[in-house]
Amino acid sequence: MIGVYVSWRAGRLDRLHARLEAARFALDAALIRRSSVALELASSGLLDPAASLVLAGAAHDARSARSGQEMPESDLTRALRAVFSQSDFRASLSGAEGAEELLAELEGAAHQVFLARKFYNDAVAATRIARRKWLARALRLAGGAAMPEFFEIDDSLAPAGEDGRGADMPHLTS
Numbered sequence: 760m761i762g763v764y765v766s767w768r769a770g771r772l773d774r775l776h777a778r779l780e781a782a783r784f785a786l787d788a789a790l791i792r793r794s795s796v797a798l799e800l801a802s803s804g805l806l807d808p809a810a811s812l813v814l815a816g817a818a819h820d821a822r823s824a825r826s827g828q829e830m831p832e833s834d835l836t837r838a839l840r841a842v843f844s845q846s847d848f849r850a851s852l853s854g855a856e857g858a859e860e861l862l863a864e865l866e867g868a869a870h871q872v873f874l875a876r877k878f879y880n881d882a883v884a885a886t887r888i889a890r891r892k893w894l895a896r897a898l899r900l901a902g903g904a905a906m907p908e909f910f911e912i913d914d915s916l917a918p919a920g921e922d923g924r925g926a927d928m929p930h931l932t933s
Contacts (some may be wrong), residue, residue, distance in 0.1 A: 768892070769900045772867040775886040779907055783877040786910060790832060793868040794822040795820045797835060802864060805855050810842045833913040839865075840916050866916075873914050 800806065800814035817831070817838035824831040842848065852858040888900050 765894065765900075766899065768889075768894055769898075772886075772889050772895060772900050775882070775889050776901075776904060779879075779886050782875070782882040786872075786879045789868070789871040790828070791822065793865075793872050794818040794835060796861070796865045796868045797839060798822075800861055803857070803861060805852055805858055805861070806842060807851075810845070814838050814842055829910065829912050836913045836916065839869075843916060869916050870912065876910055876912065876914060880909050880911075883898040883909050914922040 796820075797814055797818035801811045801818060806814065815836040821828075821831040821835040852862070886907050889895060890906065895901060
């Protein structure tokens with residue numbers, strides 16, 4: 760009976776690690792998509808040159824970061840928020856060809872990052888709880904796998920309280 764329980768715990772931990780890996784791949788894909796759309800916006804000619812340079816630099820840094828990815832991703836969010844908070848931003852885009860589609864794509868990419876990060880952090884929490892159990896530690900059921908870390912970034916494109924939705928959900932359009 761003990762062997763069955765240990766086998767079940769080991770299988771559970773293995774499934775949690777697989778879920779964690781899948782969630783990380785989804786998060787990486789969402790982050791790459793967001794930086795790609797940000798680069799597309801920066802090179803579209805819809806923004807003023809200074810904003811384009813700042814946004815392109817932040818998107819490039821976020822895309823090329825290998826370790827310590829949280830800071831460049833948060834910097835990209837802050838660059839996007841700075842661009843969209845300019846008082847004349849909406850007026851400058853009105854009537855521009857492809858502007859609404861690009862903004863909708865960026866909003867979708869930002870929302871995907873929000874969801875992927877949430878799913879990843881949920882998987883990290885579940886895996887950490889399972890690995891802290893006495894049996895998992897005593898029998899080293901996790902093997903040599905490193906303890907997973909949470910992925911914390913600033914992913915809100917609107918300041919808290921703006922338009923009543925709060926800062927926990929990324930959004931560009933009102």
